[in-house]
Amino acid sequence: MQSLSGQRSQRRYDILIRNGEVCDPGRNFRQQADVAVLDGKIAAIEQNIPADRALDVIDAKGLYVTPGLVDLHTHCFYGAGGVSIEADPISARSGTTTWVDAGSFAYDQVTGFRRFAVDTSRTRIFGYMHLYPPLSNPDVDVVKYVRSGVRRTGEAAIANRDIVLGIKVFVGSNMNGRYSYDFLKIARELGDEFKLPLMAHISLAPPEIHQVLELLRAGDVVTHCNNGHTLGIVDSGYSPKLGQLKPGVAEARARGILFDVGHGAGSFNFNAARTAIHAGFLPDCISTDLHSACVNGPTYDLPTTMTKYLYLGLSFDDVLLRTTANPAKVVGRLPGMGSLTVGGPADVALLEMQRGDFRLVDSQRNVVQVNEKVVSRLTICRGKRLTAV
Numbered sequence: 001m002q003s004l005s006g007q008r009s010q011r012r013y014d015i016l017i018r019n020g021e022v023c024d025p026g027r028n029f030r031q032q033a034d035v036a037v038l039d040g041k042i043a044a045i046e047q048n049i050p051a052d053r054a055l056d057v058i059d060a061k062g063l064y065v066t067p068g069l070v071d072l073h074t075h076c077f078y079g080a081g082g083v084s085i086e087a088d089p090i091s092a093r094s095g096t097t098t099w100v101d102a103g104s105f106a107y108d109q110v111t112g113f114r115r116f117a118v119d120t121s122r123t124r125i126f127g128y129m130h131l132y133p134p135l136s137n138p139d140v141d142v143v144k145y146v147r148s149g150v151r152r153t154g155e156a157a158i159a160n161r162d163i164v165l166g167i168k169v170f171v172g173s174n175m176n177g178r179y180s181y182d183f184l185k186i187a188r189e190l191g192d193e194f195k196l197p198l199m200a201h202i203s204l205a206p207p208e209i210h211q212v213l214e215l216l217r218a219g220d221v222v223t224h225c226n227n228g229h230t231l232g233i234v235d236s237g238y239s240p241k242l243g244q245l246k247p248g249v250a251e252a253r254a255r256g257i258l259f260d261v262g263h264g265a266g267s268f269n270f271n272a273a274r275t276a277i278h279a280g281f282l283p284d285c286i287s288t289d290l291h292s293a294c295v296n297g298p299t300y301d302l303p304t305t306m307t308k309y310l311y312l313g314l315s316f317d318d319v320l321l322r323t324t325a326n327p328a329k330v331v332g333r334l335p336g337m338g339s340l341t342v343g344g345p346a347d348v349a350l351l352e353m354q355r356g357d358f359r360l361v362d363s364q365r366n367v368v369q370v371n372e373k374v375v376s377r378l379t380i381c382r383g384k385r386l387t388a389v
């Protein structure tokens with residue numbers, strides 16, 4: 001038995017990342033250290049681990065070694081809609097190891113979501129379930145119809161709670177016309193009955209933001225929080241003059257409601273973000289809302305979205321916290337996710353602060369110039385290099 005345990009201690013690590021600066025803001029950890037990976041888990045975080053202890057040795061000199069990035073708002077299942085994209089190729093180049101699909105599937109598509117997105121991806125995938133069954137008959141009472149699907153939605157979410165985080169609902173006069181506030185009320189009832197958190201998309205008023213927030217509870221997520229539209233958290237709109245937080249927003253945060261970026265094609269505006277940050281209101285989570293209409297610009301990926309918040313004055317740790325530990329807490333399905341801890345999952349990103357002249361573009365095509373941007377040099381997910389195939 002002695003020799004067995006002796007053998008085990010001599011076993012080589014699968015991967016050893018040496019000479020990097022380990023940054024894990026979720027637990028206030030930042031120092032030069034080596035990170036060893038074995039069997040899909042973090043096996044050691046120590047100084048000076050000898051190179052001959054591993055089969056695959058990575059020199060991370062000049063790089064940040066961070067928890068794999070967690071993107072709380074994406075679209076990676078070809079269900080409802082049709083704007084989705086495949087996670088793995090983008091994860092491979094962006095340091096992202098977890099994607100949360102924001103409502104690309106409904107109760108009758110969750111089996112397909114599991115089979116063709118969750119099970120086939122090397123990236124970890126979770127999702128919020130879309131509230132409404134598809135409807136094409138204009139003679140049907142829409143609110144009654146949506147209500148008729150509530151029980152099946154709740155039951156399907158509960159039956160798949162290992163991958164389904166809650167219910168996605170679209171709120172705004174441009175989403176489902178005058179019915180979207182009714183749908184939010186239905187989602188609220190569903191959330192209460194089945195104890196499921198909500199993720200609420202916000203875009204154009206009516207309703208007003210305080211009406212939306214009144215229906216949300218602790219653990220619910222407002223996505224597109226820096227959108228610059230009429231249903232937003234600040235009153236600046238597109239004006240360069242700094243505005244203020246709208247009534248009810250600070251109170252909602254105090255009640256435990258979370259605010260997520262969800263950049264997307266139309267939902268991130270520099271002035272809106274600047275106004276909120278100026279008012280001391282930073283988003284809880286920074287996410288991309290990545291889909292086919294924004295992956296080739298203006299969003300591109302999570303490191304580019306992180307760079308926009310660095311430009312807006314957040315520190316690297318501020319930004320990293322909002323793309324690792326904070327969204328991982330919302331996911332809440334895997335202990336240690338969003339952090340680098342011995343025994344925890346070996347989801348790791350190697351990030352670099354690249355210097356040069358770069359353009360950043362928001363959803364309204366406002367352009368800013370910056371001289372540094374976050375780029376990913378390597379993604380390790382479940383203890384393996386995630387490479388584009």
Ligand SMILES: [Zn+2]
Pocket residue numbers: 073074075102262264289
């Ligand atoms: Zn979305």
